[in-house]
Amino acid sequence: MQLIVDNVVCDLEAGTRIALGYDADRLRSPSELREGVAVKLLLPRSAVNDALFRTGFxxxxxxxxxxxxxxxxxxLHAGALRLLGTSTEGFAVEIAGAAASWAEQAARRPFDAVDLGYSGLLTPSQISAGWRGEGPVKFLPVLRDGYEPQNDPSDLQPAFRILTPDDYHPFLQIDALLRAIFAGAGYTVESRFMEGAFFRSLYMSGAYAARDTAAAEKRMGFRAVRLTTATAAADALGRVYATPYGEGNVVGNIVExxxxLSEDEEGVVRTDPYNNGxxxxxxxxxxxxxxxxxxxVGFEYRLRYTTDHRIRSRDRLAGFDSLNLGTGGNLVFRLPNRYTDRRGALQPRTAYRAVVFxxxxxxxxxxxxTADGVASSHWADFTGRSAVVTTPASGVFSSPELYVREGSVWQAWTGDWALYDGHIGETGRTTVELTLRTPAAEAGPSAPKYFNTIFFYGAEEGMRLTLCRECSVRPLFSAAPAYGASLTTADICRHDMRQIELIEAxxxxxxxxxxxxxxxxxVRIEPDATFWDESREADWSDRTDRSEPVVWTDAALEAHESRTYGYLAGDGASARLADGDGLPFGSWRSECGSAACIPGDERRTSPLFSPTVNAAGGYAGAPSALLPQVGDRDDAQNDGVNFTPRILRWCGMRPLPEGERWDDPSGGGEYPLAAFHFAGDDSLEGFSLCFEDRDGQQGLHRFYDREEAVLAQRRHVxxxxxIEPHEFETLFAPAGAAPDLRSTFRIGTDEGVVRATLRRIERYDPEAAAARCTFTLLPHDRL
Structure with a gap:
């Protein structure tokens, strides 16, 4: 064996063995891979060695x-050498090799240094375009955990909550993130698993910059509210103004x-307003x-108002559907028509509202x-675009048709129309809720911020708007972007962590x-189940040195009584959900089943992610849409922007039931679905990122099933x-055709030939071509 230092061949003691310290468990730990394997040697005193190390340390x-x-x-080994010590006997040196520099760089680099090549604007149109594109960033709707607001008793339907850019959060494709991290360190990734559709559909939540705003909030924060309701009618431009000036079309200041402890018009003492400084x-x-x-400073507007409406079309109501905050931005949205068309389910003795759009x-x-099987039976005549019609007291009715009179002839109506429940009028009232954050701008003692240029618009002249007491405004000192902001990758990757933390998660x-x-x-990356290549089986059954002891050990000695796989503690909805065994949502437990194991439960918890629950009903325009719930309604420190990191699977645009619409520029009958767990439906196969099986979907424990099965064998040998030196070298060269560390080996033992994978190399003597190795038996290992 030769030791070559800086191109100088050093002298070694005869029969020198090297303790490589290879351990297959290191392959699962990026933190351990960054450290590499150190080989220590004692070099004898000689002319060559003395000349090389004469300067000492x-x-x-x-x-x-x-x-x-x-x-x-x-x-056999290579790396950086350092001198550990000198003595009369020789020189103690250490060769630190086999370190993965990608792991070292990932441990040093902040997460927001990763470059996905993203840039865009925080606007509805660009958010919507991202759902239909192939980019690595998608702004997905999230339902922030909260308590259900009270509904206005005069409304026929629940309040309609407008989705603004604040209701969408950036999510980043994990495949793109990992490849960018490795590429930034000068490596390429080869992985059948990562190239699969499942992995490429995984996205993690991004984060905006966090700033300690406590001091600013304490000195000059406030929350202003309304104490009264106010009603005004739209002017000829369809506007109502939130200003104290003028008459007829004004509702006063947006907050009061x-x-x-101010008392509102109902005599209720308000505990939420405050006025620091x-x-x-x-x-x-x-x-x-x-x-x-x-x-x-920017501002958060939480607004609630009730607008007159008129049924404009099957999908949309006419009413106050736009808001201008002056210099703070302009928001245009849709008031969806949430009434159900009953043409396909006529009942006897029932009143219906016919609307000709x-x-x-x-x-x-x-x-x-069609009445009792007779097609084109006469039902009713009416004048105007809307009327109430009633079916007879008995009979079977279906297939309604509409005709319009042109001169003296009835012609089939070619436009759109609908039949609604009879109590629904062509006009009515709808309550709207929205939360909008405005971009930050400078304000100070000599440049104050006024709020008297706000107006609502989009209505027909004469339509009324009632501004409710639930309105509030507060300043925002955070660095989070607001409506219309220009964003890059760095702006949405502000998790306070290093890149290696994502790799480990x-x-x-x-x-x-x-x-x-x-x-x-x-870097080759595969799950344990497919990393070990059983198709590359090497028959080393005749290589065992029978003069050396064969030692069998029980794998249970290194295992706990049980292992619980799971996520970080959930917040909000996920924290309130546990399975029947009392385990947190997303967790799975495996039992060792041996009295020799280590007492207690080993918790293998995600170092980064929390589980997520999807829920329907969060958006009134599409009540069946399943939205991820984030945040915690009881967390007083929640800034309403960032939340614990989540991982979701992107499922694409999913169709909504008839009559539901998603409020985005496309106005389509589909919505962006991303979920942590999805039970499946007629159009999409279910899946789960839980470790446990749930709703008939196999959990992520399937990636650990092989490891658990190997543990159940409880055998190491x-x-x-x-092993010849050239064979030893190729063990660590995965591109070759010869057996490598991933191969399956047939090993001869005192109990016969077994199938196993290489677990450890304790030492290697190249002169004798002898390696002391530990193998892990595979399930069904006997041949």
Missing amino acids: PSFNRTAHRAELRHDGAR TATP NCFGYDDLRIVYRPVSTVS DGSAEGQYRLLY VQHLFDLRFFTDEATRT TLTLR
Whole structure:
């Protein structure tokens, strides 16, 4: 064997063995892979060695040195060499090799240094375009955990909550993130698993910049509310103004007070307003925010109002459907028509409201239907675009048809129309809720912020708008982007962590193994179940050195009584959900089943992710849409923007039931679905990112089933094999055709030939071509 240091061949003691310390468990730990394997040697005193190390230390260690161990041309080990000590006997050195520099760089680099090549605007149109594109960033709707608001008793339907850009959160494709991290370190990734559709559909939640706003909030924060309701009618432009000036089309200031314990018009004492530093107040009649020092500040508007509406079409109502916040932005949305068309389910003795969407007030219309099997039976005539019609007291009715009179002839109506429940009028009232954050701008003692240029619009002249007491405004000192902001990858990757933390979190989910080939700068990544290549079986059954002991050990000695696989503690909805065994949502437990195991439960918890529950009903326009719930309604520190990191599977655009619409620029009958767990339906196969099986879907424990099955064998065998130096070298070269660390081996033991994978190499003597190895028996290992 030769030791070559800086191209100098050093002298070694005869019969030198090397303790490589290979351990297959390191392949699952990026943190351990960054450290590499250190080989220590004691070099004898000789002319060559004395000349090389004569400067001693610290002088020798001030510069970097490269060393290789070779035997008959085969490279056994290589790496950086450092001098540990000198003595009369020789020089103690250490060769630190087999370290994965990608792991070292990932441990040093912040997560927001990853580059996905993303840039965009936080606007509805770009959010919607991202759902239909192939980019690595998608802004997905999230349902922030909260308590259900009370509904206005005058409404026929629940309040309609408008989705604004604040209701969408950035999610980043995990495949793109990992490849970018490895590419940034100069490596390429080879992985059948990562190339699969399942892995490519996984996205993790991004994060915006966090800033300690406690001091600013304490000095000049406020929450202003309304104490009264106010109603006004739209002017000729379809507008109602939130200003104290003018008459007829104004509802006063958008909010009225920030004084604590103010009493509203119902006599209820309001505990939510506050006014730190007395920065919120009045200038003449208008409200104003005058901070005690110049600050960059945006504002959060939580608004609730009731608008008159008219049924405009099958999908949309006419009413106040737009909001202008002055310099804070302009929001245009849709008031969806949530009433159900009953044409397909006529009942006897039932009143229906017929609405001809494009009809005229003077038009004459005739309704026909199939009555007791007779097609085109006369039902009713009416004038105008809407009328109430009633079916007879008995009979079977279906297939309604609409005709319009043109001159003296009845012609089939070619436009759209509908039949609603009879109590529904063509006009009515709808309550709207929305939360909108405005971009930050400078405000200060000499440049205060006024709120008297806000107006609602989009209605028909004369339609009324009632501004409710639930409205509030507060300043935002955070760095989170607001409506219309320009964003890059760095803006949405502000998790306070290093890149290696994501790698370790993904490893935990799928029991991944990392095999680094430094020669080609390639990292092979596969789950444990497919990492070990049983198709590359090497027959080494005749290589056992029978003069050395064969030692069998019980794998249970290194295992706990049970192992619980799961996620970090959930917040909000996921924390309130547990399975029948009392385990947290997303968790799975495996029992060892041996009295020899270590007492207690080993918790293998995700180092990064929390589970997520999807729920329907969060968006009134599409009540069947399943939205991820995030945040915690009882967390007083929740900033309403960021939340614990989540992992979801992107399922694409999914169709909504008839009559439901998603409020996005496309106006389509589909919505963006992403979920942590999905039971499946007629159009999409279910899946689960839970570790446990749930709703008939197999959990992620399937990636650990092989490992658990191997543990159930409870057998390791340690023996000495004859391995030539060139064979030893190829074990660590995964690109070759010869057996490598991933191969399955047939090993001869005192109990016969078994099938196993290489677990450890304790030492190697290249002169004798002898390696002391530990193998792990595979399930069904006997041949």
